Amino acid sequence: MDPIDEKLNRISSLEVPAGMHQFVMRKVNYKKLQPVLFTVFSLLILNFIVVVWHINAKLIDAEFTDMVQDFFEVFSFNFSFINTVLGSFFEIISPLLVVSAVLSLCGIIYTGKKMSLQYFS
Amino acid sequence: MDNNVDKDILIRAQAGDLEAFEYILSFYEKRIYNYCLRILKNSHNAKDATQETFIKVYAHRKLIDPEKNIKTWIFTIATNTTYDLLRSKKRKNEVSLDAEFETISDSSSYYEKEGLTSDIDKALEQINPEYKKALLLFYQQGFQYEEIADILEMPINTVKTHIKRGKEQLKDKLKNYSA
Numbered sequence: 001m002d003p004i005d006e007k008l009n010r011i012s013s014l015e016v017p018a019g020m021h022q023f024v025m026r027k028v029n030y031k032k033l034q035p036v037l038f039t040v041f042s043l044l045i046l047n048f049i050v051v052v053w054h055i056n057a058k059l060i061d062a063e064f065t066d067m068v069q070d071f072f073e074v075f076s077f078n079f080s081f082i083n084t085v086l087g088s089f090f091e092i093i094s095p096l097l098v099v100s101a102v103l104s105l106c107g108i109i110y111t112g113k114k115m116s117l118q119y120f121s
Numbered sequence: 122m123d124n125n126v127d128k129d130i131l132i133r134a135q136a137g138d139l140e141a142f143e144y145i146l147s148f149y150e151k152r153i154y155n156y157c158l159r160i161l162k163n164s165h166n167a168k169d170a171t172q173e174t175f176i177k178v179y180a181h182r183k184l185i186d187p188e189k190n191i192k193t194w195i196f197t198i199a200t201n202t203t204y205d206l207l208r209s210k211k212r213k214n215e216v217s218l219d220a221e222f223e224t225i226s227d228s229s230s231y232y233e234k235e236g237l238t239s240d241i242d243k244a245l246e247q248i249n250p251e252y253k254k255a256l257l258l259f260y261q262q263g264f265q266y267e268e269i270a271d272i273l274e275m276p277i278n279t280v281k282t283h284i285k286r287g288k289e290q291l292k293d294k295l296k297n298y299s300a
Contacts, residue, residue, distance in 0.1 A: 024146055028142060
């Protein structure tokens with residue numbers, strides 16, 4: 001064997017810098033979680049839109065005018081006001097809000113499950 | 122030392138198994154880091170290039186062919202990543218336009234700082250970078266001519282010429298050290 005070949009076969013190798021392996025695994029974990037995060041954020045945005053639409057349609061347009069009407073009808077804003085506010089509150093708790101809450105809860109459970117699978121399995 | 126990862130691990134990595142990917146990472150990270158370090162002559166950039174290489178490997182894991190040698194594929198990604206990094210650094214003027222062709226006086230601080238103090242290490246830094254790449258892949262990484270041709274995207278005869286001329290240049294440079 002040529003002496004140069006022998007020397008070339010003994011080229012030094014350096015150790016990998018600390019933290020490089022962990023950095024790559026963190027990045028890769030994040031890449032794997034990306035679709036989950038996308039689903040959760042989509043659910044949150046959907047939830048927000050539903051809540052905004054519901055408040056706008058049911059509370060402001062309907063209940064607020066009801067409240068004003070009640071106020072003038074009974075000429076006593078003490079009890080009628082409380083009744084209207086309470087009535088409006090229970091109007092808000094509608095099937096749509098229950099659905100959006102369930103969707104959010106599902107999103108949170110799904111994320112939690114995925115994350116625990118990633119980090120603790 | 123075995124140069125390849127088991128087929129079973131490659132199949133699992135292809136399916137997105139993180140444990141299998143971590144095995145591949147552990148298996149090749151040192152080789153890739155050393156290869157990038159020799160090309161980029163800077164440990165910080167070499168670390169970035171190595172990280173980027175493995176993130177690309179994961180992102181393109183569907184392209185893993187369990188029947189083929191993954192090592193060639195990873196080194197091709199590493200080579201392209203170092204080129205991209207050099208290009209982006211040149212655009213930002215963080216390295217000189219001829220960074221890859223720096224002479225011993227420019228890179229002496231790099232190899233001494235990194236502990237590459239043997240004659241062969243010093244001499245390697247003084248030869249043509251294209252010859253150096255071919256020599257590193259052939260001797261340090263144990264690739265065949267065909268595989269080097271795939272990695273560096275050049276004909277096999279050019280690879281053979283680069284290795285031959287690289288060795289000649291190395292001999293010349295080593296004479297200076299022994300003199």
